[in-house]
Amino acid sequence: GDETAVPAQTPGAATTDTPPGEPLVVLEGVNKYFGNLHVLQDIDLTVTRGEVVVVIGPSGSGKSTLCRAINRLEPIDSGTITIDGQVMPEEGAALAKLRADVGMVFQQFNLFAHKTILENVTLGPTKVKGVKSDKAKRQCMELLERVGVANQSDKYPAQLSGGQQQRVAIARALAMQPKVMLFDEPTSALDPEMINEVLDVMTGLAREGMTMIVVTHEMGFARRAAHRVVFMDFGQIVEESTPEEFFTNPRSSRAQDFLSKLL
Numbered sequence: 001g002d003e004t005a006v007p008a009q010t011p012g013a014a015t016t017d018t019p020p021g022e023p024l025v026v027l028e029g030v031n032k033y034f035g036n037l038h039v040l041q042d043i044d045l046t047v048t049r050g051e052v053v054v055v056i057g058p059s060g061s062g063k064s065t066l067c068r069a070i071n072r073l074e075p076i077d078s079g080t081i082t083i084d085g086q087v088m089p090e091e092g093a094a095l096a097k098l099r100a101d102v103g104m105v106f107q108q109f110n111l112f113a114h115k116t117i118l119e120n121v122t123l124g125p126t127k128v129k130g131v132k133s134d135k136a137k138r139q140c141m142e143l144l145e146r147v148g149v150a151n152q153s154d155k156y157p158a159q160l161s162g163g164q165q166q167r168v169a170i171a172r173a174l175a176m177q178p179k180v181m182l183f184d185e186p187t188s189a190l191d192p193e194m195i196n197e198v199l200d201v202m203t204g205l206a207r208e209g210m211t212m213i214v215v216t217h218e219m220g221f222a223r224r225a226a227h228r229v230v231f232m233d234f235g236q237i238v239e240e241s242t243p244e245e246f247f248t249n250p251r252s253s254r255a256q257d258f259l260s261k262l263l
């Protein structure tokens with residue numbers, strides 16, 4: 001036949017017109033208060049397409065709030081958040097649509113206990129995106145394959161290890177074909193021997209060009225996979241640099257102090 005060779009669509013590939021290296025997620029003057037606590041203080045942050053940004057900082061510095069603000073799980077008090085050229089609205093159908101562009105993986109895997117692994121992953125594409133069941137199953141099996149748990153697809157979450165469940169959670173997020181993936185301490189709840197299997201999946205995604213914002217204490221991952229490290233303290237971005245610079249020559253005393261405590 002004279003079929004044109006079409007490259008297989010990478011499952012979970014971002015569908016965006018933003019070229020690599022152009023701004024994909026832009027926060028400008030973002031402020032957020034919890035009562036008197038100024039938890040996000042004038043945050044400016046630009047993440048370009050294909051970039052992997054690791055967010056590091058002490059407990060309570062606002063890292064989770066930042067992630068939650070980016071997909072509007074948490075309303076902000078001022079500033080703008082732009083995803084792929086579109087300002088995140090406060091609410092409504094437009095918000096739901098834009099939120100689907102942002103995949104999120106939490107410390108707790110939050111899988112539906114009474115649904116199988118495959119059902120957990122197909123739920124979003126079928127219910128939110130209207131993908132036909134057969135097609136969704138096929139695509140989601142590919143994603144489960146990719147994260148190494150395809151042979152568990154008929155099981156229930158409780159039958160899987162924590163590391164396997166977190167890889168399912170990553171597949172579930174990818175199934176929505178997000179433009180950016182947010183990870184909030186994805187390995188913090190895992191037994192040590194399971195941390196690497198999850199970090200390996202994340203490293204693979206990074207290598208394939210997924211835009212990622214990753215909150216983690218895994219400094220090895222940051223050194224290996226991050227293009228940029230953002231150091232937060234007391235609701236502020238204190239320092240932004242390459243992992244190399246950050247780990248060998250942190251500029252701020254707060255970052256120096258933080259790193260010295262990790263040793």
Ligand code: ADP
Binds near residue numbers: 037060061062
């Ligand atoms: P991190 O993820 O860096 O540990 P968080 O973003 O979770 O930090 O929290 C930042 C600060 O905001 C902390 O002091 C925390 O106690 C506070 N905080 C977080 N969520 C809420 C909330 N829903 N209500 C009030 N305070 C909160």
Ligand code: MG
Binds near residue numbers: 063064065185
């Ligand atoms: Mg947190």
